[in-house]
Amino acid sequence: MATFQQLIKPAQPTAKDIKSRRWIYIPYDRYTDRTGPLTEQAPEATGIVIVESTAKGLRRPYHKKKLVVLISNMRHFALEQAAKGVKVLYHFSLTSHGQALLELQQARKLPPLTVMTPAERELRLDLAQAESQGLQLTYAEDTTWASTPKDFLDTYGPYKSGKQYVMDRFYRRMRQKTEVLMANAKPIGGQFSFDAANRNPYKNQVPIPTPPTYPPDAITQEVIDMVEATYGHHFGSIENFDLPCTQADCDAMWRFALEQLLPTFGPYEDAMRDDHLQLFHSKTSVLLNLGRILAMDLIRDVEKASNEGRIPLGSAEGFIRQLLGWREFMRHLHEQTDGYRLLRGHIPDEARQVNQEVSPDQTAEAKQAYAPPKKQADPYAGATPSALGAALPLPAVYWGVKSGLHCMDTVVEQVVQEGWSHHITRLMVLSNLANLCGFSPRELTDWFWFAYVDAYDWVVETNVLGMATYADGGLTATKPYVSGAAYINRMSNYCGHCQYDPKKSLGEGSCPFTSLYWTFLERNEAVLGNNFRMQMPYNTLHKKSPQELVQLRTRAAEAVAHLQSFKRPKY
Incomplete structure (x- = not known):
């Protein structure tokens, strides 16, 4: 840190700078001077405040490379602005961003700070809390977006x-x-x-x-x-x-x-x-x-x-x-939707009605899964929709423990190493397996949130709770994005390097994805059976013999038990 502190020191403002310049707070995900408040006056008339918060970094076990890319860009942005003549208050804090800004504003007698409306709901809540305690902020439109x-x-x-x-x-x-x-x-x-x-x-x-x-x-x-x-x-x-x-x-x-x-x-x-x-x-x-x-x-x-x-x-x-x-x-x-917190229930009324009418034996589970969300004391607590009643804990394979499924092990290893994988591996491998097995959509969302370098609440909550897991019951997708082994085999070379045969659904060496797929359809027919986009797979399911269905359930149960047999790391 000595190098950065030495380089940023000349940009520290004097009391005169604080009085004579416009002061702008730069959120941790808006390092730009190509749009927004930084473009509205000359650098010589501008001061910026940047908070590097340990409390934020410790909120989740964020991927270490996510923390590096975020903090290093933060420090480089500060130096880039200093080189242009902007004065920089770069503040290291053990507390939250909002609390740090409040203390800094009071200690340095800063005028009201301008800030582009933060992208993350979490930061907006943090700042609102500090405002209730006296922090003075003026919000500007976030013009980094392509729409309003x-x-x-x-x-x-x-x-x-x-x-x-x-x-x-x-x-x-x-x-x-x-x-x-x-x-x-x-x-x-x-x-x-x-x-x-x-x-x-x-x-x-x-x-x-x-x-x-x-x-x-x-x-x-x-x-x-x-x-x-x-x-x-x-x-x-x-x-x-x-x-x-x-x-x-x-x-x-x-x-x-x-x-x-x-x-x-x-x-x-x-x-x-x-x-x-x-x-x-x-x-x-x-x-x-x-x-x-x-x-x-x-x-x-x-x-x-x-x-x-x-x-x-x-x-x-x-x-x-x-x-x-x-x-x-x-x-x-x-x-x-306030991060899905405003969903009246976990699925739309139509799907809830179908579930209650077609599957009375699941009424107790349905009442819990589809009840309106309770008011939560913690405003940061994530929404927990689960239209398909998925609630199993996320298994150790997502933390890099080898499962024997080459597609999963390959993608998770990439995430461990890079904090990134492209959108189809996120959807059709990582989320697909969670969907098929019935792993908790909320746990999967939180995993994506800390595991990916590009993840923030507005990205992961709608994408994972919506498109990826159908936990919102079809708010954003007309059907669940699920598949058996055939899709993975067609779109990748994973299966050619795997111990499991994608063309076998039962027996020794059969790929679990296929049995999991059919049991997923069977398990969720009360909710999905009337979906017009699911008619073809359900027609195929209905042609299977009772004996084969029992065998598929057994194979799927073995696969889930195997995945859950490994100890998950703790953070």
Whole structure:
């Protein structure tokens, strides 16, 4: 820390600086001077406050690389602003951000601080608590986003419990509003989405560029040493850290993705490999979620490259849909539902009624699973919807204990090492297994929250409780995203390196995913049986003999018992 403290010391403000400058609090996920309050006056008229909070770092066993990339970017951003003439109050605190700001404002006689409305609900609550004790803040719009709350409300109206929210409507509206990939008010290429064409497995059809690395400088190395000393008991490996931590490196990472990866991204965005873990994914989500790069800048870059013929339309649209569509949609839904806390029950009324009518033997479980959420004393406590009644504890495989399932072991090992894996491994391996086995959606959400470098509450809660596990009963997805071994075998090379045979559902060497899939359908037929998108698998299920169903249940139970037999690490 000595190097950073020495470098930042000249930027410390005098009493005159505090009186004469506009003071802006920089949240831990908004390191940008390309939009927002920092752009509204000259650096010589600006002061910023940054809090490095040990209490926040200890709230969860955050992946050590997440802490490094966040704190190192925080320190580098402070130095970058100092180099431009901004005065910097960089404050190390054992307390929360809000409490630290309150104490700092009182001790240094700071004027009211301007802050872009924080992205994380947790930080908004923390600041609100400090405001109730006297902290003076003025909130500015968070212009790092590509849309506004009004865009969401204009699409769907005010949030209403039981209503279904399909992302496609919002995405189309945003395409029309921004005119991205549009011509004469119509989508270029004749359709808004090319998702159906972007589902090819990767079998070495084209070479994969080698991503650049960003070795730690002296400041990042100090952060690595500090994280190992302070948070060494946390999840994940800190070895071989190579994520960007300066603005220059963040921009370079995006340029590489734009020029080298995105031209081939689309067709293989759903592919999975154990020998090419990143494939053509940009890995820029961590930088986006820190504010180091801005969504609309990326969207415009990709649109321009597509218009110039440097990126095929399918690849460009697939990437833009993730940013302009899904990312924005999920953050709005999180805000509108207060992180799912405003759900009247855990599933929409229609699904609750089906469950009660079709499955009276599950009434006691249903009453507990579908009851309106109780008012919680802890405002930070996460919402716990579980439309399918899933409640088993998350097993040790998610902490890196080898299970023998090559797909799971491969993906979890990547998460342990990198704090990252791409979106299909998150959905169709990690979340798929949890869904099929009936593991707690809340526990899975919390695991994603601390295990991934790009995870924040607005990202994980709607994505995992919604799309990934169907815990919200269909608020964001028209059906659960579940599959047996066939999908994993088709879209990856995992199965060819596994002890289990994806083509066998029963008997020695059979892949547990398949038996788990059929028992998942059987177990949840009361809720899912009338879903029009589930009719084909249910028709197949109903053709199975009673004897085979018993065998499938037995094999699935063995798989769950095996996963739960390992001791889970504690943090």
